[in-house]
Amino acid sequence: xxxxxARKLQILGAIVEDYxxxxxxxxxxxxxxxxxLGVSAATVRNDMxxxxxxxxIHQPHTSAGRIPxxxxxxxFVDHVATVKPLSAPERRAIQTLLEDSxxxxxxxxxxxxxxxxxxxxxxxxxxxxxxxxxIRHVELVKVAESLLLVVLITESGRVDQRTVPVFAGQPAExxxxxxxxxxxxxxxxxxxxxxxxxxxxxxxxxxxxRPGTTEVAEAFVALAATRAEDRxxxxxxxxxxxSALDFTQDVEPLLDVLEEQLVLMRLFTEMHAxxxxxxVRIGSELQDQALHQAAVVGxxxxxxxxxxxxxxxxxxxxxxxxxxxxxARYVSRYLE
Amino acid sequence: xxxxxARKLQILGAIVEDYxxxxxxxxxxxxxxxxxLGVSAATVRNDMxxxxxxxxIHQPHTSAGRIPxxxxxxxFVDHVATVKPLSAPERRAIQTLLEDSxxxxxxxxxxxxxxxxxxxxxxxxxxxxxxxxxIRHVELVKVAESLLLVVLITESGRVDQRTVPVFAGQPAExxxxxxxxxxxxxxxxxxxxxxxxxxxxxxxxxxxxRPGTTEVAEAFVALAATRAEDRxxxxxxxxxxxSALDFTQDVEPLLDVLEEQLVLMRLFTEMHAxxxxxxVRIGSELQDQALHQAAVVGxxxxxxxxxxxxxxxxxxxxxxxxxxxxxARYVSRYLE
DNA sequence: AGCTGGCACTTGCCCACGCCGAGTGCCAAT
DNA sequence: ATTGGCACTCGGCGTGGGCAAGTGCCAGCT
Numbered sequence: 001x002x003x004x005x006a007r008k009l010q011i012l013g014a015i016v017e018d019y020x021x022x023x024x025x026x027x028x029x030x031x032x033x034x035x036x037l038g039v040s041a042a043t044v045r046n047d048m049x050x051x052x053x054x055x056x057i058h059q060p061h062t063s064a065g066r067i068p069x070x071x072x073x074x075x076f077v078d079h080v081a082t083v084k085p086l087s088a089p090e091r092r093a094i095q096t097l098l099e100d101s102x103x104x105x106x107x108x109x110x111x112x113x114x115x116x117x118x119x120x121x122x123x124x125x126x127x128x129x130x131x132x133x134x135i136r137h138v139e140l141v142k143v144a145e146s147l148l149l150v151v152l153i154t155e156s157g158r159v160d161q162r163t164v165p166v167f168a169g170q171p172a173e174x175x176x177x178x179x180x181x182x183x184x185x186x187x188x189x190x191x192x193x194x195x196x197x198x199x200x201x202x203x204x205x206x207x208x209x210r211p212g213t214t215e216v217a218e219a220f221v222a223l224a225a226t227r228a229e230d231r232x233x234x235x236x237x238x239x240x241x242x243s244a245l246d247f248t249q250d251v252e253p254l255l256d257v258l259e260e261q262l263v264l265m266r267l268f269t270e271m272h273a274x275x276x277x278x279x280v281r282i283g284s285e286l287q288d289q290a291l292h293q294a295a296v297v298g299x300x301x302x303x304x305x306x307x308x309x310x311x312x313x314x315x316x317x318x319x320x321x322x323x324x325x326x327x328a329r330y331v332s333r334y335l336e
Numbered sequence: 337x338x339x340x341x342a343r344k345l346q347i348l349g350a351i352v353e354d355y356x357x358x359x360x361x362x363x364x365x366x367x368x369x370x371x372x373l374g375v376s377a378a379t380v381r382n383d384m385x386x387x388x389x390x391x392x393i394h395q396p397h398t399s400a401g402r403i404p405x406x407x408x409x410x411x412f413v414d415h416v417a418t419v420k421p422l423s424a425p426e427r428r429a430i431q432t433l434l435e436d437s438x439x440x441x442x443x444x445x446x447x448x449x450x451x452x453x454x455x456x457x458x459x460x461x462x463x464x465x466x467x468x469x470x471i472r473h474v475e476l477v478k479v480a481e482s483l484l485l486v487v488l489i490t491e492s493g494r495v496d497q498r499t500v501p502v503f504a505g506q507p508a509e510x511x512x513x514x515x516x517x518x519x520x521x522x523x524x525x526x527x528x529x530x531x532x533x534x535x536x537x538x539x540x541x542x543x544x545x546r547p548g549t550t551e552v553a554e555a556f557v558a559l560a561a562t563r564a565e566d567r568x569x570x571x572x573x574x575x576x577x578x579s580a581l582d583f584t585q586d587v588e589p590l591l592d593v594l595e596e597q598l599v600l601m602r603l604f605t606e607m608h609a610x611x612x613x614x615x616v617r618i619g620s621e622l623q624d625q626a627l628h629q630a631a632v633v634g635x636x637x638x639x640x641x642x643x644x645x646x647x648x649x650x651x652x653x654x655x656x657x658x659x660x661x662x663x664a665r666y667v668s669r670y671l672e
Numbered sequence: 673a674g675c676t677g678g679c680a681c682t683t684g685c686c687c688a689c690g691c692c693g694a695g696t697g698c699c700a701a702t
Numbered sequence: 703a704t705t706g707g708c709a710c711t712c713g714g715c716g717t718g719g720g721c722a723a724g725t726g727c728c729a730g731c732t
Contacts, residue, residue: 103497103498103499117595136479136480137477137479137485139475139477139485139487141473141475141487141489143472143473143489144472149487149489149495151475151477151485151487151497153477153479153485159485159497159499161439161487161495161497162439162442163439163495236595237573237574238573238574238576238577238591238594238595239591240574240577241574241576241577241580241587241591242588242591244577244580251577252578255574255575255577255578258574259453259572259574
């Protein structure tokens with residue numbers, strides 16, 4: 001019995017492998033041609049119909065080969081797929097990527113592009129998550145007579161800035177002073193927890209400075225709010241076009257989903273992979289209708305954030321998982 | 337004679353219009369069904385063969401309708417196409433876009449996405465060009481014991497930042513002082529013209545401060561260099577997939593070109609449209625082989641920069657030109 | 673001259689038909 | 703439990719004829 005089960009998984013693996021590479025339903029005969037299974041075609045057929053009863057594979061029509069179902073891919077990922085070490089050039093690409101990177105944003109931007117290139121799928125990276133967004137420093141720069149630049153730096157190393165129009169005529173020292181006060185009040189706080197201390201600050205200020213202070217405080221809250229908002233970086237969306245043949249239905253709704261980003265946000269919030277661990281969602285396991293032909297391979301990185309690739313459920317899971325995991329680990333390590 | 341020419345152009349326009357909307361070669365009969373030309377089918381046929389002799393349209397095979405050639409599209413754009421005012425919702429979308437925008441980068445990011453959405457093509461925006469990149473202000477922020485944030489603000493309103501590791505132990509005042517010196521030396525200068533003044537600055541500094549000054553100066557030059565490098569923002573690359581049917585050949589090389597961005601850079605450097613003016617490049621007018629089935633509608637904005645859409649040469653030029661022009665003008669106006 | 677209606681000719685597209693081959697399920701034998 | 707054999711199924715593909723849309727040309731009209 002154990003033997004039979006093991007062989008059935010082996011056959012499932014072979015089917016997935018062949019189907020992914022040939023894009024055609026695979027039959028017992030052609031399976032034997034490409035794999036050393038050590039059994040006859042009839043045996044393979046028996047196992048196949050057994051696999052079909054379990055709902056792991058499925059026949060488009062009588063007298064055709066089998067293709068894996070979502071459940072089949074799931075079983076493949078859980079029980080058959082192994083992580084393959086990356087090739088030397090791939091590893092080198094990741095390392096040079098990490099080495100000469102400026103700030104975190106740029107690093108993630110390169111990461112997502114590289115991931116798209118290596119996997120030939122759509123790649124996405126979630127920005128460092130909200131929970132670690134403590135404020136480290138605030139800077140105010142007067143860039144013109146009535147234009148102020150507000151810069152916000154968070155513990156995670158991310159830098160956000162925004163220019164705001166201000167009342168003209170405030171001396172430069174006013175902003176130096178305001179900056180010091182702001183820093184005293186907000187540094188170390190969560191970006192989501194600013195309203196109260198800022199209100200206090202505005203009230204503590206001398207009366208004639210009230211308007212100037214308020215406008216900066218408001219701009220600051222707005223900046224912090226956009227900061228808290230999770231952002232997603234995407235790359236390689238055009239790879240969908242490359243693999244359009246892998247989608248049996250129309251790809252338009254899928255493209256719309258990518259454009260929207262809303263569904264992707266939910267996707268990320270549903271992920272719970274720890275840093276370096278991989279999580280796979282296949283077809284109907286994904287909530288959204290438009291993603292029913294797709295699969296997502298994600299991994300955690302840094303402190304609770306995620307990155308992922310998205311492709312047709314008929315994708316090379318072994319390569320995908322390996323690449324995503326490697327990238328997540330490298331990036332995590334780089335972010336200390 | 338003048339009459340004949342005018343009618344021929346009218347017929348060319350009708351052919352382009354029909355072909356763009358139906359995607360099928362258009363014949364004399366169906367042309368009459370959809371347009372009020374006031375002449376008979378035979379006359380249209382005569383004009384058509386005349387247009388064909390001039391190389392403006394072309395027959396895929398005998399006994400088929402005609403399709404415009406690149407030259408035909410060119411004539412259409414030059415002599416037939418008119419700018420159509422945008423619809424109210426479109427204009428509103430652009431305005432709300434501009435209103436609540438933070439910094440220039442964010443503004444351009446939204447612009448490029450909106451442009452992709454409105455035209456259903458690939459949209460691209462060139463960053464404010466190098467030539468106007470005078471430095472307005474430099475800011476140094478000590479964010480941790482041995483980590484310094486260098487912020488560079490240029491006249492065009494763009495903000496770039498980069499964190500650099502520095503020797504620990506410099507007091508905060510050192511950086512305040514250094515910042516003031518830097519600003520005195522570099523503000524108003526071109527970002528490409530920094531090496532000399534910075535070398536001077538380093539040499540003027542007291543001996544014990546030399547290393548600390550040098551490392552900041554170097555980081556600053558590096559930052560200014562990446563600043564000078566033209567960057568391109570892309571959006572809607574997946575729209576290529578949507579209009580894949582509009583490309584007779586394979587779209588892969590086209591996708592590769594978009595991924596590369598190098599060809600796009602050259603594309604932009606070849607553009608010379610003044611702010612608010614539109615420039616169209618069609619098919620073989622574009623240098624790159626991969627773009628021979630594509631067309632680019634670009635416009636100048638701001639001080640010498642450009643934005644554009646890219647789609648199949650069989651695109652709706654009237655809508656494209658109108659949208660691109662409107663966006664370029666709105667953005668130019670917003671950037672003062 | 674230029675425009676028009678008529679007409680004969682061309683040719684790609686669509687569809688119906690039939691063959692072929694890959695694949696299946698089942699069964700008797702080992 | 704496994705295997706070789708066998709009859710059956712059915713989608714894909716190549717073939718061929720009819721159809722519709724389109725063309726070029728010509729003679730006649732304004």
